[in-house]
Amino acid sequence: MLVPDRPGYGRSSPWPDRSIRDAGEVVDTVLDDAGVQISGLIAFSGGSANALATASTHVDRLDRIDIVAGTTPPDISENTPPIQRFLTGTATKAQFVLRSLFRGQSWLTAHLDPAFVVDQYTTGDSAESVPDDVAEIVKADFLEAFARHRSGAVAELSNVGKNWRIDFKQIDIGTHFWHGEDDTNVPLEDVRSLEARLPNHSYTRFTTQTTSRHSWNVSLTSWRRINELVAQILPVTRERDTD
DSSP, rough: OOOOOOOOOTSEEEETTTOOOHHHHHHHHHHHHHSSSSSEEEEEETHHHHHHHHHHHHGGGGEEEEEEEEOEEEEEEEEHHHHHHHHHHHHHHOOHHHHHHHHHHHHHHHOOOOOHHTTOOTTGGGGGGGHHHHHHHHHHHHHHHSOOOHHHHHHHHHHHHHHHHOOOOGOEEEEEEEETTTBSSSOOHHHHHHHHHHSEEEEEEOOSSBBBGGGGGGGTHHHHHHHHHHHHHHHHHHHHHHH
């Protein structure tokens, strides 16, 4: 399994003027470097735009997409939460402010308990259900993502708030959505609207007993389901490799 840092995250160099449609070039380069001709692609949250863009421009490199708690295009999103409007708006009009906010958030994360970052993605009692070792991993991943640059997150927030310029009808490979029914960051109705634009799609809904800010219903607060998800996806890859 390859898990690359997108431009401007972790150890990847910034590419501040990139567009969503440039995502395919990144995936193409990563696969070439690994000696992989065709692969499946798993995208989480805002990564959905990158995955769908890659499928529309580099369809010859992919044979399946799985989108977990994926963001939807702005022309689909009828009830964008205020925090999302603030982030995408600031990323477009005041990037320095947003980079400073991320820098401060990283400093606090480094000096506080892992619960600080976990609490940003969960509500109610759901944060208490996150095992300590998982919370430590979440903290470490967050710090690694912002250790060198903040421009990656700023660029992507700006891009997802604009027209994605993706021709969804060109995406004819299998695309599977995994989404929590109580996701308040990306409403389930918006995901179903995006799904309907794709010619070859399927869908799995996760039910939860708590309301989450985002479908960390599928990941943090129900971390075992990620193992189940990967267990379902990987056999498809293994079967392809043995054909």
